[in-house]
Amino acid sequence: MEKYLWAIPLLPLLGAGINGFGALTGALSRRAVNIIACTVVGIAFVLACLVNWELAQQAGHGGAPQLVSTWFEWIAAGSFSVDAALLVDPLAGVMLLVVTGVGFLIHVYSTGYMAHDPAYARYFAFINLFTFAMLLLVMGENLVLMFVGWEGVGLCSYLLIGFWFTDTEKAYAGKKAFVVNRVGDFGFLLGLFVLYWGLKEQGIDATLSIVGLREIVGANAISGAVITTVCLLLFVGATGKSAQIPLYVWLPDAMAGPTPVSALIHAATMVTAGVYMISRLSFLYLQSPLAMTVVACVGAATALYAATIGLTQFDIKKVLAYSTVSQLGYMFLAVGLGAFSAGIFHLVTHAFFKACLFLGSGAVIHAMGGEQDIRRMGGLRAKIPYTYWTFLLATIAIAGVFGTSGFMSKDEILAAALAANPDYTLVPGWLLYSIGTLGALLTTFYMFRLVFLTFFGDFRGGKDLEHHVHESPWSMVVPLIVLAALSIVGGLMNVPEILHGDERLHHWLSGAAPSVARVDVVGHGAEIGLMVALQVLILGTIALAYRMYLKSPAIPQRAAKVLGGVPYRLSYHKYYVDEIYDTLIVRPLHSISRVFLWGNVDVKIVDGSINGMARVVRYASDLLGRLQTGQLNGYAFSIVVGMVAILAYVAVK
Template sequence: MIAYAWLVPLLPLVAYIFLLALGRRAPEGVVSSVSVALTFVSFLLSAAVFVAVGSHPEAATSYVFHWLTLGSRSLDVGFSVTHLNALMLLVVTLVSTLVLLFSREYMRGDERFAVFYQYLNLFVFSMLALVISPNLLQLYIFWEMVGLCSYLLVGFWYFKPEAAAAAKKSFVVTRIGDAGLLAGIILLFLASGSFDDSTIFAKVAGHSLSLGWISGQALTTLAAILVFVGAIGKSAQFPLHVWLPDAMEGPTPVSALIHAATMVAAGVYLVARLFPLFAASPAALTTVAWIGGVTALLAALIALTQRDIKRVIAYSTISQLGYMMLALGVGAYAYGVFHLMTHAFFKALLFLAAGSVIHAVHTQDLFEMGGLGRRMPITMWTFLAGALALAGVVPFAGFWSKDDILNATLQTGHPVLFVFALVAAFCTAFYIFRVFFLTFTGEPRPAAQLQHTEWSEAGEGGPVMQVPLVVLAVLATVAGFFNSPLNGYGLERYLFADAPTGAGVLGRTFPENVGLMAVSVVVSLLGIGLAAAMYWRPVIRPASLANGLRLLYVVSYRKFFLDEIYGAAVVGTGRFLAALVNAVDRYVIAVIVRAVGRIFYAAGLFLKYTQTGQIQTYGVVAGCGLLIVVVIAIFRAGGVL
């Protein structure tokens, strides 16, 4: 079965080509049915590959064939199956199938319905092909395709200026990270002579990575950090996180796919895949840990005050990705991957539930919602399951993976990062239940902005929207048990089956800390309690608290002014340099060019009048010239004087 893993990404590609051939006017039923069916078959194949790799760890291998010869080096393409990417195939195809199904009703009636599904299928194909790429060169090709698909989907409603601007912003910001990744890949290739992971890992383990101008350890650190720059861009880590909230201008199913299983997951997957490289450099791991910890806290603080339901969940994604990077940075490889898996389920659920709400009331402003639980009970209960999982309440999925990360951070001697993560956990519980209470409890707020007829007609979507919510709610509830003590830490055992490939660094575990588990649950419950006291059964007036903490509120609401800072420092500087170059071009270079032109024009004009057509005049000029030459020869060229 493992040998047929290449079919997993192929089927979404077939769906894309088929829909492309059908054209933009293809029937919606055909478009969605073909897409969902082929992606579901990919999921079944992924499940078979996942089981096969787990049953026969020795079968995990690469299947490659020759592509190009460059000088003495041969480049291969193909696919690779490991325990890590078998898990990723399963998660990506499952979430993608549910998102494609949900989109059938959410996007119904859109004049570019078929185009939307084309883009989604190409997106899924690109991510799956990235996951099973056997070398870094092939991975980079599909890495860029993922970025292209994200650009197309974020700007799908291109007629909206906000969507067009968000698409450009996401593309430009992630290109910064991609430049770092490309530099890191080239550096590894020059130092190892190969794009293949195993060759690079072997040279790292043998301390034989070398270039003439840099030592082995410094080279390893530099290459790892450059690769991590690529992950910072794709996974929206500080300081390149600013594109992800703006990407909410795309349709909500796009947000679910980007945040749960494709683009942002690619950065975490990249670091996990190249973990032996990072593990060989303590400086690189420390960088990953601190960037992850700062991102987790920063995004959680920003999410506290946002009004847009999708932007709150978007900042939640940034924060949770920070948790994953923190886990990888402190050496807890399995815990970072575990949180990637559980997060995919409950974050897809939260976005799709938010999409169900937006589909019903046609607004994204939390303060234009309220009381929807009575009209949309399935959406409410499924959203609640996702919120509890995100908040880390036992026994939901997020509790197990988040607690593992907190435990590993503390046990590896990072108390400051542990405090960051714990504060972020409190904020997470508060802001997600702030969303829950504002959306589903109370009465419509305010009635003047949310028309009564709209609210009274709000209701659940059809079965194609409800089924994905229910399935994801179940997964958000039970998926954490896969790596719990109740299951003998099944995911760790699964991932560690190929630990020797990782030069002995993948199999690190951390003993459970029951006291810490209790602390993390209490912190989450305190966050939920504060949200309830402010937005469900108000004993604290949010407006009064915001006024009392005005400065902090404004800083959070304005996203720490990072967009303004980037606007001044980067965009402003760019515009200043462009204006300076324009001025130099217009007032210096252009003036010099015109002056030179006028000089030669004047010289030509003067010479024009020397052409009289009279032979005697030419004879006099020639004689004078000859006389001058003779004089020079006598006085300057060794004459008698």
């Protein structure tokens, strides 16, 4: 299987190439583009399944399952060498399944969703390219190759957010995503440099290979300060890519892209890259409790913070976007606590239900003819039943109702928070648990607010729009159904011990990313009690949302007034973070650039010195030019004079 490992990322690249060719020349029909785009990802999915099968076989024989495929030596500089190599362990295997599996479903969905877009081939070229980059990120055997994928997904994200680039606002959103990501990527890159420098400094043969690093770290060869610095810098990259505080601002704006893109890139795969990266480098992070704590705290804070914004948004995709930010916060909370399997578990389940939700919202938007404001929706339940049911199931899953995948994964995270290992987590576990619980309740609330406003009650969009509403084509509905089913039953892959499950995913990942959270610190009884209490609270929250948004729609306004308007306005305007960034960073930068850098440095120093040089050269050449008479005889004469002079010197000597 190692032989065919390269086929997994290269197939989508091939697809991207062909579709890109089609986009440039218009030589491919829509049908051809569809088939190519979906086939390459489909085959990649099959191969991913085979890879996991192979890993399972290896695991059966004992030892840490792992597949490595080296293609060629990519960079060789002295003793430092980087191979173009792929590494698949159980962690990457799970990620592969998510990327190719969910990716495949979203490709299929896209064929329906984008059917009427003129830049059809370009879209599929980009999304195939994205799949390639994501697979490279997942499978890269070293941090350099991973970084290539990391940058690649960022690029594709930019391309796809700004897919409809003729719309200035959308193009701007793409630019924003790109710039914010650059900040994070810079952190990532610095992390790599510091890592390399740190290894060199301590006389170790520098390597950026994950396997090699694991050995070096295992031998306790690197100092703690270096590791902490590296981890924090890499985490800066993660906050950028995975939309955590303070670099989350681009993700809500990224909803400007086509909805399947939001589902694939900005919910299921790319944004989870940070979580995946930390899990993959778990051996590194586990050396630095400080970094772990920072990750956990940032994750918890983001989870709560984004949830509060989600409460008041009216754009169906914005709500989901903040929800994504919030759920990513959960994942970071989990990995920060050292519960890597819980984080990855939530990553997987989140991929199912959030992809389903985004695709569902896409179906809604499709049905509404492009309308995204939930205040103009309502009562869509009967008109688009498939969408409604899948959306509802995914909502139940994300809310964490008992038995669903969301319940399993969130419960795992909260349990990990409760049982935080003080060796790795420097803040009290109950605090993180409370924040997590509050966030979960808020999630339940705003998600059901979304469902009730969208699918229940009366249609508020006007007569013309009402006639337009229609169910989506099968190519869109089937992925929805598959994803909804997975949202409900997906949790079965990791049923917690407390429910007499076997925690299969946890064991599967234990080799690649061993969890250190002590799950058994609280008694079983207390844990079950807390679980039940949380379930009751969740159901209560659903009821509250039902009451507020269906029974008496006046309550929300009153509630907003009662709360003095300030918290509401804060939430509604996303805590004015964009404005704050604008004032604190963007504008000062602008003015510094304009007044100082451009006005003084560029014009006076750079241009001045260049112009000055030019002036000097001109005067000098004016002088020298007098020598150039244009008379060939004169030139020849000067040669003769020189020759005679040399001859005379030789003769005299």
